[in-house]
Structures are given as C-alpha cells and as structure tokens.
Amino acid sequence: MSLEKLHIAVLMGGWSNERPVSLMSGEGVAAALEERGHRVTRIDMGRDVAQKLADAAPDVVFNALHGAPGEDGTVQGMMDLMGLAYTHSGLATSVIAIDKELTKQALVPHGVPMPGGRIVASEELYERDPLARPYVLKPVNEGSSVGVAIVTEGGNYGNPIGRDTRGPWQEFAQLLAEPYIRGRELTTAVLGDRALMVTELKPKSGFYDFDSKYTDGMTEHVCPAEIPEEITRACLDLALLCHRLLGCKGCSRTDFRWDDERGLDGLFVLETNTQPGMTPLSLVPEQARHLGIGYADLVEAIIEEALGKDERA
Structure with missing residues (x-):
C-alpha cells in the first residue's frame, strides 16, 4: 500500500477499565505509522481532548480508545462536530x-x-436467579470481558448470590443475564x-x-x-x-x-x-x-477507509 504522508493524531488511553490496553494499542499504531514516515501526534485522552485535537489539527485521527467514552459514540460525536476525519465506526454504530x-x-x-436473556437490576440477584443455572452475567456496555461472571450450580457466589460476594453486581446497577453456552x-x-x-x-x-x-x-x-x-x-x-x-x-x-x-x-x-x-x-x-497483511499495512488500510468515506453511521 502506498499512502501519502499524513499528520495523524493517535488517540489513546482515556479513563475506562481498558485504559492499559488502549495505551498499548495506541503506541503500537503510532510506532508503525512513524516507521512509514507519517507525522504522528500521540494524545492520551483527558477532559481537554477537544482542545488537544484542535491544537494538533491532524489530517485524520486514529481512534485507539477502548471502552467508554472513546468507543460508545461520545468521542465520535465530538469529532463529528469538530469536522475531523477519524478511524473506525461513527456515532450511531458506536452507541448501538x-x-x-x-x-x-x-x-x-x-x-x-x-443468546437469549434479559437485563436485570443487580439488587434482584440477591433475592433470586434471573435464569436457570448455569448463566452468565455481564455489564451491558463494557468490552474486553470486563465484569463477566459465570454463575453455576456449585459455584462460589452463593445461592442466591450473596450481597457481599465479589462480582459485577457490586460495580454495576444493571447487568445482562444470558444462558451459559458450553x-x-x-x-x-x-x-x-x-x-x-x-x-x-x-x-x-x-x-x-x-x-x-x-x-x-x-x-x-x-x-x-x-x-x-x-x-x-x-x-x-x-x-x-x-x-x-x-x-x-x-x-x-x-x-x-x-x-x-x-x-x-x-x-x-x-x-x-x-x-x-x-x-x-x-x-x-x-x-x-x-x-x-503486515501490522503497518493493516493500520494504513484502516486509515485509508477513514479518509475515503465522508458519511458515518
């Protein structure tokens, strides 16, 4: 692939549970782009991210954030308002x-x-199981298997789940309960x-x-x-x-x-x-x-699509 030399802001970090992973992703992307001769500005996202992006004025933003607010439509909407081209999915797709x-x-x-299943209030779990065991509990909008628990008949969560037992019910007000698929x-x-x-x-x-x-x-x-x-x-x-x-x-x-x-x-x-x-x-x-497809070619292919499409879902 022959991609013209660009100024690319690599957006990484943030404050989600997946921050360490995002920093690794972002650094890998930035290093590969620099090896290809692109000018790279690394941005570890904070509350001043809009100002940092405005100051950088890149040709395109490589969004290497994982989890909210970088993957849930929040940052996408901000970049749409700023008129910035960026990689990966747009606002509506990210929200869904x-x-x-x-x-x-x-x-x-x-x-x-x-899988079937339903949204349950975490408080309900201390009274009864939402599904027949075994079943899976997971946050509605987290990635990377953050906060996932498998509730089995002989597991150590209690029956019903104990209020003081460590698990995602202590961290999230609502969880998605799904049947466990072996x-x-x-x-x-x-x-x-x-x-x-x-x-x-x-x-x-x-x-x-x-x-x-x-x-x-x-x-x-x-x-x-x-x-x-x-x-x-x-x-x-x-x-x-x-x-x-x-x-x-x-x-x-x-x-x-x-x-x-x-x-x-x-x-x-x-x-x-x-x-x-x-x-x-x-x-x-x-x-x-x-x-x-080498790593740098993969990164450039993602950027190429971002620059080739003006409309975003």
Whole structure:
C-alpha cells in the first residue's frame, strides 16, 4: 500500500477499565505509522481532548480508545462536530454496538443467532436467579470481558448470590443475564468489507476473561481454527453480516460461542467489537498477519477507509 504522508493524531488511553490496553494499542499504531514516515501526534485522552485535537489539527485521527467514552459514540460525536476525519465506526454504530441489548435488537431480527436473556437490576440477584443455572452475567456496555461472571450450580457466589460476594453486581446497577453456552470460543475479524479468518481461543483458566486476553501465555490462539468448514464459513458470513448491519467502518471483530455437540445450531454471536485491540496479543493483527497483511499495512488500510468515506453511521 502506498499512502501519502499524513499528520495523524493517535488517540489513546482515556479513563475506562481498558485504559492499559488502549495505551498499548495506541503506541503500537503510532510506532508503525512513524516507521512509514507519517507525522504522528500521540494524545492520551483527558477532559481537554477537544482542545488537544484542535491544537494538533491532524489530517485524520486514529481512534485507539477502548471502552467508554472513546468507543460508545461520545468521542465520535465530538469529532463529528469538530469536522475531523477519524478511524473506525461513527456515532450511531458506536452507541448501538457497545450496548449488548441494543446490538441484539439490531441483529436478531435479521437472523443473527444470539443468546437469549434479559437485563436485570443487580439488587434482584440477591433475592433470586434471573435464569436457570448455569448463566452468565455481564455489564451491558463494557468490552474486553470486563465484569463477566459465570454463575453455576456449585459455584462460589452463593445461592442466591450473596450481597457481599465479589462480582459485577457490586460495580454495576444493571447487568445482562444470558444462558451459559458450553463449548468453544471463536472470533472473526472484518477489515473493510472482508471477513479475515476464524481464531479459536483456548484460555488456560478455562474462561476468556480480561486477564486471559491481555496476559502473554494465558490463552492459546489457534489460527486458523481447527473446526469444520461449515462452521468456518458461518463465522465469516455472520461476522461480515454483523459488520454491515451495524454500519461498522475500518475493522471490527465478532466473537462467537460454539457448542460443538450441536453443529451449526450451536453457533451464537456474542458481540461485535467496533474498535478491536491493536496490541501484540490482539486478534485482528494476528489474523491479518496470517493472510500476509503486515501490522503497518493493516493500520494504513484502516486509515485509508477513514479518509475515503465522508458519511458515518
């Protein structure tokens, strides 16, 4: 790829739970762009982010933020008002995709298989289970498996869940309760309008939580996944469908749970991430690399799409 030399602001950090990951993503992106000869301004987002962006006056912003307010539409709306070109998805897409319940409302009517479940007030959990055990509790609008708990029959959360037991119910007023789907963790990246590959994730802890995602050696990545061709094809097709239905730009990553005892009927979409990680352990760069797309080429491809589209979802 031959991208003209640009002034690019790399927006990273912020104050979400995913700040450390964002800083790693942002630094990786910035270093790759500098190696390609671009002028880079690194911006660790604070409350003065608008002023920093105005002062920098970049040609384009690479949004390497993860979590709110960099992935939920807040920063996107600000940059829209400022007239800045930026990578990844726009305001409306970001608002919907970070909210797991809104995502279901957008995708399920179009035939995307997703787990059932409902929003529950955390206070309710101290009185009764919202679903039959085992079930999963997760924040409605957090990423990177932040605050996810699997409630099992013989688990250590109590029955009902104890008020003083450590878990996401102490941190969030509302949670999404979903049936637990046994089986395997799969993920597929989309770049532009192309689904890349399917990776199977095998966490050594048995649960693909925040630490398993971002601690070297805690999760085995099998890329490409050793799964039947029909499951590979379904993951690729569904990831691209989710990307298009949600109106994603640049790259996205759709995560799946697959009950391999049920075949195609056991495949479920969990969520679509509109700003996937770009760290050394991240899945999008890994899948791109397997297809011969180097890290710097991946970064420039995301920027190229940002500069090629004026309208944002």
